[in-house]
Amino acid sequence: MIVFDNVSKQYPDGTMGVDGLSFTADEGQITVLVGPSGCGKTTSLRMINRLLEPTGGSILVGDADVMSQNVVALRRQIGYVIQNSGLFPHRTVLGNVASLPIMLGMSRKDARARAHELLETVGLDASYAKRYPWQLSGGQQQRVGVARALATDPPYMLMDEPFSAVDPITRAQLQQEFLRIQSEVGKTIVMVTHDIDEALTLGDRIVMLRTGGHLAQNATPRELLRNPADEFVANFVGRARGYGALGFTSDVQLDIQPARSVRIGEQTANDDEWLVAVDDESRPLGWLRTDDEGIAQHADVEHATIITRADGTLRDIMDAALSSPNGRGILVHEDGTLRGVITLEEVTRAIRVSKGL
């Protein structure tokens, strides 16, 4: 657990970076600090591992005030991931991930074995191990940064805009992988972002700051969307409030209909009818209309269709229906096999029910 108790940071020139901030980052959860530029997010984060020192109040990591802990011992418990990864440029990927455990006394062999494991965890195969950071894309560098922070298996992680230097698609991918990793490792994480969508996607709890380093609201993503504390919070959450609120798994029962499907290469009598094309393992590829001879061809599949899980969020399911050429979304089971289809009307009904309309 990390606790901020009435914490302030006044810089030597008199600027109040953070002013009387209190919040708790619970064990095993992701707490996201979010807010406009200059509101004190990074200042708050850097006081946790004592890159900066508070001028008022106290910060507890575990049970002890950070100011009473030995700095080296404190930082050993805290993984730190920053924007642009901050990798050692002259060390290989493997060297970057293994260096801290070696410094802390792990044998070279064990540290390298662990580094290989971690690279796999963050989605980099063995061929990347010998490369240098400059030989990687921005997204790959961020993955190495996350692997490095996990290498000593610290109970706490601080992450400062970890996914902001990459393109939106890579970013979404990294976010999802990060959530998967966190579901396995269960670290106590404090993350900084200026992006409300990222905060809503990743945060178990969101601590929103306003200019001057004051707390604006401390809430779960759901509460923040439903009950913004004031106009500032409502404006900051902004466009995300309507559509974004659908980004949570809903408990509304959906009427999913069976789908007419066809395997590629198969002959079907249903020409001029939309069918779900599936592969040999019954995984859908997209919608397709068979040709005159009724043969399902790969080239005829509408690949722009978004296919999503039947137990996903209403937002994903709505995307599936909206991206379909016929207003019906293709849904899959957890293992990727075809579950059925859902009409846009049914999605709309589910949205109304979930919102109590």
Ligand SMILES: Nc1ncnc2c1ncn2[C@@H]1O[C@H](COP(=O)(O)OP(=O)(O)OP(=O)(O)O)[C@@H](O)[C@H]1O
């Ligand atoms: N060394 C410093 N000396 C004086 N003021 C500083 C110093 N570092 C930061 N500040 C000020 O403290 C305030 C908070 O800065 P901080 O970097 O924590 O904001 P932030 O929310 O992380 O911003 P951003 O999203 O732009 O990175 C700002 O007004 C900033 O100008």
